Amino acid sequence: KEDQQLFKLTAEDIMISSEKVAHVQLNNPLEHALLILVTSGYSAVPVLDSKYRFKGIIGKSSILNEIMGLERFEIENLTTTTVEAAMQTDVPCLPKSADLLTCLKALIDHSFICLVDDKNYFDGIVTRRAVLEQLNQFFHV
Amino acid sequence: KEDQQLFKLTAEDIMISSEKVAHVQLNNPLEHALLILVTSGYSAVPVLDSKYRFKGIIGKSSILNEIMGLERFEIENLTTTTVEAAMQTDVPCLPKSADLLTCLKALIDHSFICLVDDKNYFDGIVTRRAVLEQLNQFFHV
Numbered sequence A, B: 001k002e003d004q005q006l007f008k009l010t011a012e013d014i015m016i017s018s019e020k021v022a023h024v025q026l027n028n029p030l031e032h033a034l035l036i037l038v039t040s041g042y043s044a045v046p047v048l049d050s051k052y053r054f055k056g057i058i059g060k061s062s063i064l065n066e067i068m069g070l071e072r073f074e075i076e077n078l079t080t081t082t083v084e085a086a087m088q089t090d091v092p093c094l095p096k097s098a099d100l101l102t103c104l105k106a107l108i109d110h111s112f113i114c115l116v117d118d119k120n121y122f123d124g125i126v127t128r129r130a131v132l133e134q135l136n137q138f139f140h141v
């Protein structure tokens, strides 16, 4: 039955692997992160260190919060603030062996989940779109 | 069986109704839309006309594209450009009577779907989060 197919899938089967994921480095200035976000069109992307370990995520929301001062735009913050200072770190991660239902549960409150190995090296991301696509196929057979 | 419960749900059962949805008006300057997006934290929100009819959606991505000039930030565009000039209009809508599987299919490529009646009056939105939450409950019984 289809049930078996769906439950056998893992994050690795539906993930966007690391080389295809737009990301930034910890010590990049915010200006660089904003450029990556605007050219890719993504709301948020992972932040990695120089050894490719996962550190957090940075989005347009956090960058806008940094530059919208009370009176005016503080554009100079884009060159003086680093990604490390503005990123979110309290985000869940999963191993790429996680099953689809574990991914589904984690994606209720997050647009994407980062996949890391036991030494925190970055493997890729699983997105809401990928899980919704599998569920759509499951119900429409 | 649970199957029956899931398939009986409609968009109206899981939607965020219009009075709880952050939105902007067609003729607002972009500066106003940016303020709503930054204070609410949302990536994008619906655009309505003065009679509460749905017109499109406006997000941080479209606003940033308007103000990031080639050489420098063109902040003045925030006061001179209207929401109508920068919004996306080719987005799908559904009636609030749509069933859950119809919502699931539409949400594969959109973070949220606007719900409108037959005269295009805005009823609310259905989000990926709401559908993922129902599917999570369905599989975890």
Ligand SMILES: Nc1ncnc2c1ncn2[C@@H]1O[C@@H]2COP(=O)(O)O[C@H]3[C@@H](O)[C@H](n4cnc5c(N)ncnc54)O[C@@H]3COP(=O)(O)O[C@H]2[C@H]1O
Residues within 6 Å of the ligand: A016, A020, A021, A022, A023, A040, A041, A042, A043, A044, A045, A046, A111, A112, A127, A128, A129, A130, B043, B108, B109, B110, B111
């Ligand atoms: N260039 C594009 N082409 C086609 N569709 C696009 C698109 N950009 C965005 N979308 C659509 O809009 C949804 C929300 O994108 P958002 O950028 O807010 O949020 C994205 C983004 O923050 C991140 N993301 C997705 N793919 C990425 C990648 N290759 N590299 C880095 N981050 C990625 O994961 C979130 C969820 O992605 P998901 O695919 O579930 O959901 C995406 C997708 O359905």
Ligand SMILES: Nc1ncnc2c1ncn2[C@@H]1O[C@@H]2COP(=O)(O)O[C@H]3[C@@H](O)[C@H](n4cnc5c(N)ncnc54)O[C@@H]3COP(=O)(O)O[C@H]2[C@H]1O
Residues within 6 Å of the ligand: A043, A108, A109, A110, A111, B016, B020, B021, B022, B023, B040, B041, B042, B043, B044, B045, B046, B111, B112, B127, B128, B129, B130
């Ligand atoms: N203030 C908050 N409190 C708790 N969680 C929050 C939150 N803001 C964002 N999130 C979480 O982040 C996800 C992506 O939000 P985003 O703003 O990119 O994308 C949002 C936003 O553009 C829009 N949206 C959601 N609720 C809205 C509302 N009340 N008014 C206007 N737009 C809304 O629908 C998209 C999808 O929403 P969804 O709930 O599926 O998914 C949300 C939710 O899981």
